[in-house]
Amino acid sequence: NAGVTQTPKFRILKIGQSMTLQCTQDMNHNYMYWYRQDPGMGLKLIYYSVGAGITDKGEVPNGYNVSRSTTEDFPLRLELAAPSQTSVYFCASMTGGNANTEAFFGQGTRLTVV
Amino acid sequence: DAKTTQPPSMDCAEGRAANLPCNHSTISGNEYVYWYRQIHSQGPQYIIHGLKNNETNEMASLIITEDRKSSTLILPHATLRDTAVYYCIACNAGNNRKLIWGLGTSLAVNP
Numbered sequence: 001n002a003g004v005t006q007t008p009k010f011r012i013l014k015i016g017q018s019m020t021l022q023c024t025q026d027m028n029h030n031y032m033y034w035y036r037q038d039p040g041m042g043l044k045l046i047y048y049s050v051g052a053g054i055t056d057k058g059e060v061p062n063g064y065n066v067s068r069s070t071t072e073d074f075p076l077r078l079e080l081a082a083p084s085q086t087s088v089y090f091c092a093s094m095t096g097g098n099a100n101t102e103a104f105f106g107q108g109t110r111l112t113v114v
Numbered sequence: 115d116a117k118t119t120q121p122p123s124m125d126c127a128e129g130r131a132a133n134l135p136c137n138h139s140t141i142s143g144n145e146y147v148y149w150y151r152q153i154h155s156q157g158p159q160y161i162i163h164g165l166k167n168n169e170t171n172e173m174a175s176l177i178i179t180e181d182r183k184s185s186t187l188i189l190p191h192a193t194l195r196d197t198a199v200y201y202c203i204a205c206n207a208g209n210n211r212k213l214i215w216g217l218g219t220s221l222a223v224n225p
Contacts, residue, residue, distance in 0.1 A: 004157075031211055042201065042215030043158070058212065090157055094211060100146065100165075103213060105157035 002026050006091050006106035013081040013113045021076040021109050023091030030096040032074040033058075033103070034066065036087040043090060049074055050096060081113045118202045123220045126196075132189040134219050136202030139183040145206040147178060149187045151198040152218070158201065161187065192223045 007022045025032065030051045035043035045058030049068040063085060065077040074093075078085060088110050094103040119137040126132040138147060148163040162169055162176045164185075169176045175188040189196055201218040205211060 033212070035215075037155075040217075042217050043213070044215070045212055048212060088155060092158075092213075096211070100163075102148065102160035102163065103150075103158075103211075105159070107157045108155070 004091055004093055004104050004106040006089075006109050008109060009107070010110045011112070013078075013111065015081060015083065015113060017081050018077070018079045019081070019111075021078070021089055021091075021111075023074045023076065023106060024072050025074075025091075025093040025104070026072065027093060027095075027104065028071060029093035029104075030071065031094045032068065033092045034064070034074070034076045035090045035092065036060065036085075037090060037108075038087050046076065046089075078111075083113050085111065086113045087111060117214070118204055118216055120200070120202055120216060120219045122217065123222070125222050125224060126189075126192045128194060128223055128225050129191055132192040132196065132221060132223070134187040134189075134200050134202075134221065135184065136187070137184045138202070138204050141182050141204050142206065143182075145204040147176065147182075147185050148203045148205055148213070149174070149176065150201045150203065152201070153195075153198040161200075192221075194223050194225065197221060197223045 004025045033048045034046040037043045044060045047066040049055045088108045091106045092103045095101045149161040150158040152158045164176045178185045199218040199220050
């Protein structure tokens with residue numbers, strides 16, 4: 001089991017460029033999440049999905065888009081990158097249903113917008 | 115989900131027990147208490163969770179007060195590798211299992 005895999009690990013973008021952060025999990029989890037973490041802060045939820053074809057906004061969705069065409073993959077799209085999007089991005093997954101299960105996290109994508 | 119409150123930082127001597135407190139006075143009856151940690155800005159790692167009863171696993175013990183308004187994570191014999199930020203989160207099955215993260219407690223284990 002690879003768990004949750006994120007690519008790339010590091011990326012530098014110029015202002016106005018776009019990119020897709022990839023996230024895939026091999027645990028057949030229904031629920032998937034994208035978080036961002038700014039220095040010295042906790043994680044903030046960007047978008048989440050409770051199953052293929054279903055996505056919803058989290059706390060800080062502006063400037064981002066997601067899709068969930070398969071159970072395994074949950075890519076995060078940045079359009080027109082801005083310096084405020086410089087952050088570390090984490091993808092997570094968990095089984096749905098009851099609250100008695102934990103989340104699994106990827107190792108993060110460190111994005112710098114210059 | 116209930117908001118949690120944790121001290122911003124703590125120190126512990128290597129080999130001693132580390133006791134990390136968490137206040138969750140507004141927790142509802144169906145919310146579990148989860149603990150995660152984050153080492154060197156890596157992806158958060160699950161430690162333990164519980165609802166009412168105390169829990170123990172190979173990593174830690176979780177003590178939840180009878181009124182469920184607070185809990186304590188215990189690392190019985192802290193090592194240098196336990197230096198990390200520890201997050202206490204209250205989560206229920208509703209609200210799509212979204213985790214609301216605070217600032218956590220930065221634990222420094224000293225030799």
